[in-house]
Structure formats: C-alpha cells, structure tokens
Amino acid sequence: MSRVPRATGTMLAGCAAHWMMPQWFGGRPVPVQAIAMVAVDPALRGAGHGGALMRAMLREGRQSGAALSILCPATIPFYRRLGFGRGGVTCQWSAPPAAFTQAGAAASDLWPSDPLDAVPLARLRRPLLAERNGLPERTEALWTLALCPDGEPSHLYRNDDGYIALTPPQDRRLAIADACLTSERALRPAMALLAGFRAQVDHVTWRGGPDDPLALLAGDGVALDAREEWLARPLDVTTALETRGYPDWLSETVAFEVDDGLFSGNRGQYHLTVAQSKGTVTRSGQVIEPPARIGIAAFASLFTGHANARALWRAGLLHGDEKMISRLQRLFCSAACWMPDRF
Template sequence: MSDALRFVDITEDQLDAVMRVRARSFGVMAAGDREQWLKDARVFIQDGRYVGVADGDEVVAAARFWDFEQWWSGRPVRMAGVAGVVVAPEYRGRGVGSKLMRGVLQRAVDKGFPLTGLYPATTVIYRHLGYEFGGGRYRFSFPAADLRSLGGKEVAVRRAGPDDAERFLELAGQSHTRRRTSGPLVWPIKEVKEWLADEENFAYLAEDGFVVYNWSGSDLCVDELVAGSDATARALWATVGSGSSIASTVQAYISPDDPLHLLVEHEAYKDVQHQRWMLRLLDAPAAIAARGFAPDVAVEADLRIDDPDVPANTGDWHLSVADGVGRLTPTEASGDVLQLGPRGLAALYAGTPVATLQGAGLVSGRPAAELDTVFASATPYMLDYF
C-alpha cells in the first residue's frame, strides 16, 4: 500500500470523484437520483460523516454513515449506519478498504455512537473488523385478497401526510417498546417527512397505527405497518388489500414474528426475500446501558473482551443485569470467565445463543447460565435498506 494513501474527510469538490468510484462499484446512477444523492451527501459532509481514502489528491475510496437510532429489546440505541462503501477497482485487495473502515470506526467512536451496523456486500472485510450478523431484513408476499378479507371496518382510517411524521414516530416507538422489538431503525424526522410527502407512497393513519405502501411493478409493497391492536392491524392490512382487483400480491417488509402471519388465512408465499445485516459494538458499556433486557431475569457475569480495533472495549468487565437494565463496569476477573472478541460480542448483543457462538469459536470459557435469557428478544429485523 502506497505511503501516499491517507484517510480524509470528503469535501463537496470531491463529490464528482466519489461518484466516479461509486459508478465503478455499483453502476452508473440514474439521472433522476443524482440530485438527491448530492443533497444527502452535503448533509453527511457538513456533519463529518462522509470520509474516504485519497492517494495524493485523488479520492480512491469513500464511505458515509447515517445517524440512526436502532431498537434493541424495546429501547432505542444510537447507531452509525454505514453505507455507500466504495473502493476503486485498481485499489482493491491492497488494504484500502480496511484503512477506510478503520477510519469510519474511529470517526463513529469520536462522535459517540455505541453501535454501528451495515448491509455487507462481502462479509470478509467486515468480519475482519469485528462486525457479525445481527439480524435480517425480510420481505414476505401474501395474496392481496387474503388481506382484503381481514375486516376491521369499525376502525377509522384516514390519509396521512408529512404533518403526521411526529405521530408516526410516536406510534412506532410505542409499539417497539411494548413488544420489546430489536432491529428497526428510527429515522430522523426530516427523512420521515420526505417519506410521507413522496407522492409514490400511500400513507394511512388510524388512532393507534399506520401503514405506508406503494406500487412495486404490478404488486403492492408495504414499507411499514404499525398497529396497537388486532382490530387496527386488520383495518390497515385490509386497506392495502383493497387493491386486490388490480394487484394480486402484496409484498410486505415485516418481522418473521409479525402478527400478520397469524391473522391471514393462508401462509405467505414461499418466495421470501432475506437480506442479512451486521452489527458491531463501538462503546461496550454505553451499548449495554442503552439496550433493553428481559425484565424478569437477573445475571452477574464476568467477561473478558479483546477488541484490537476499538481498544477501549478491551479488558475485563463485569456484566450486571436486573429489572431490564444492564451495566458493564471494569473489573479484575479471575477464573474461567467468558472470553470473546468483537464479533462474539456483537452476536451476543443481538441475542445469538452462547452455544452457537461456542460452536463457531467466537467465545470460549464458561458462560453464566442466564446470558442467553437476558439477551433474548424477538427475532432482530430491519425494515429499511440504507
């Protein structure tokens, strides 16, 4: 790797160069998407969340990260959502991607993010840097007529728009807290308003729920549906299914544990789409303190973490969980404690059973018996690709 390669903040006058590298990585951007990409890029630049690697004055790699919150067992945790990772073809296989991502990790640490997540184009580089699978994004397909027949006519439903953005966020938060959800993102309200203002999206609001959907070819596709009761769920799904005279199929981004699977008469079609996303802890004590835990289980356990890329995570720690709240404090561990690196820590945080982690060689030593129970939650899932 050339000594001239250096980690840099992307500037506005470098965006054309980034776009050229992006075209070689993802293909040429559609003309209609360019302006929105530039608009978003300027926001990332202003907040120091667009970074790259330059060879001399030439940008040869770049990445950005979103300022998200992500629900973990019913509590939102701040998360840096890494996106748009690109490396010029002639620089691949030379350590440029690792240099870029180590810079991303440090920048996210500096900005106070306890977690970072991403959708991997390849798992190799990200696992090398401490990421591990955290959950999935699932798209199920249902007969539209099944949804239309769900009823819920007693529930009042109205059209919604950008002025309802705060209510949408409030309803989603209430639902995720009640269900102790793990995985979904909390988008900035500006993005939610733009989502609801998009004329290609159809948004409807009930007293305790909402739905946003759109056309996907000849099918309808649900981006998100939140309901505080089965009656509201039936009403909102039936609203989508009312298009069954035109669309025979409704695609839906939902959890594998969503109540819809129990409401519909027939099971979802077999063509389930599943994209896996990866997670990494950047500040282990802060991530543990922010996460929700099973409210009726307590645990006291010592952990030994070895994290070469985020040294502040390295050391002996005492994990204490009680009444749904966790703490990770420095300690002087002794005996056969549970030992793990950043991949094992991320997977444990996401609820992967300890026996699975042992089988993969991601943890060693003796775990506390209650670890699986305190970290367990419904299947972690995301609705959004970023």
C-alpha cells in the first residue's frame, strides 16, 4: 500500500492511500488501482487540493500499470469531475434467523477453520472470480478486513465447497463477515448454522450481490436494506479492453471513440475485435463505419457491466447508430457487477 500526501507550503493539506490488485471482469483479471482514505484538511477545502491529490494518484496508478481505478466514495460529484463513473454495487441484506430454516440441512456439515489462514479460502473463492463481474482477487490486507472486520478474528466454518465467517452476536444481531458458498453442499449447511441462532438474535445481516444465494433461498423476512455504489475510472483504455474477458461464443468488431479530459492517451478511436473471449485493440487504420462516441465516466459503467449500452444510449451518455450500439450491447452485457469489499 502506498500513501500520497498533498502539501501546501509546510502544511499537509491532504492524503490518500492506494494499492494494486487484480479485479475480475468477463472471466479474466484486470490490473486495478484501489484508492481509499482520501482526506483533505477541512480548513483547506475548496482550494483545489483534493482534485490535485486525486490527479496525482491516478497518474501514479497509470504509470504503475493499472488499467482501472476503483474507490468507495463519500460523495459522487467530486469524483465524477475526475472521470469516475458508477462501477458496481454492494448490497446490504438482512433476514430473521428463522428465514434460513432448511429441512434436512445440518450445520455439522461445516467444520471450524482458522480465520487467519486465507490460503484455502482463496482457493474456494477463485471459481467465483471467473463467474462473477467485479470481484477483487484479495490482497492480504483485504482478507484481514474481510475476516477480522472489527480487528478481532471472526468465527469461520467451511467445507470443500465454501465457507462462512461470523462475528459474535451483538445487540441481538448476527453479522456475516464474509461468505463464499459455491454450491448447495455449502449453502444449505450455512443456512442451518444461521437458523441455529434464532434464540440469540433477531436479525442476520450480510453484504452480497443482487443475486445473492442466501437472499434467493431465504424465506419470509429477507430484506435489501441498502444498495451502495462504488466507482471506477479507466486509466488505460487499451489495457483494460485487452486484459478483460468476453463471452466465449461471441466474435465481434466494434468501433468507438472515447473522450477523456485527463489522459490524452485515452482520447480517440478504438477498434475492438473479440474472438475466443479475448479482445484485441487497434488505434489506427481506415474508418469503415462511423464509431460510437462515449465519455470516460460512461465508458467505466459500460466496461464493468454496471450499465449496458442501450441504457447509456437512452440516457444520452453513448452516441452512435443502431449497429454499433447493438455490438457494444453484446460485448459488455454480462453478469451484474458487484463486490462485497468496502475500503
């Protein structure tokens, strides 16, 4: 992890932290810069220090090889001016323990495990990275945040198909710190484990995606309490397009033009050819068909799959003829983009 300070004279005006990690899109990892802890001295706000700090951070990320920058914002307009767009969601779910009651399921099919050893958990989680959109390949620090959310190790249970980590009940609430339940063989014992807390707690809470398996199987009382958005900012459009994956059944070529007010290297036309789930980009050549046109923030939402091409076109954020819009729709219309991690 690196920290970037911003000073004015001899006074520290602000600071931020960032680190590099892979984040998976379309079944392949993309090099990403994660940004956190952005802060400016309240007495010095409004003087442009925050924008200067973030521009320096983004330039450093691009120079370090990151194709994309992501963050969990306290405010959206500030980051939108820097080229960030909506990248994905984190859903906060809750349900009473009785909602997890499953006939024939036994919590004993899970066994206690060491929450300080993330190696076997990373192996269990890896297939989900390829199936989902937006999940980060966790660093050691992210594993610590996930499994020790309050600085104390959670109670971890797992089998060969998944795991679930629980924090101790507090104020009649049980929080799932982290979970990866890849099949019924892990999901149903995990639900039996949660149902066993019905005498101790009134609610179980957890973070997940829009199609979270616990939410899909839970009975009466399951609720979506919050839906938080995280932001993404393309740093190197060519690298982003060539490292992510695409539908393996699709062979397609599309032309589009990107406008980026910060990185001149991102501005201009792109010809993207996709075959066998891999994309190849060319930046020059004869223009045969009129390209679609899109700003860098809207391209972020298209790239991650948070917004599809037709939704962006209807909102006036993507321009082009029907042929190009349809091609972009096929290339980038994929699984909902989400991640449970907050930083």
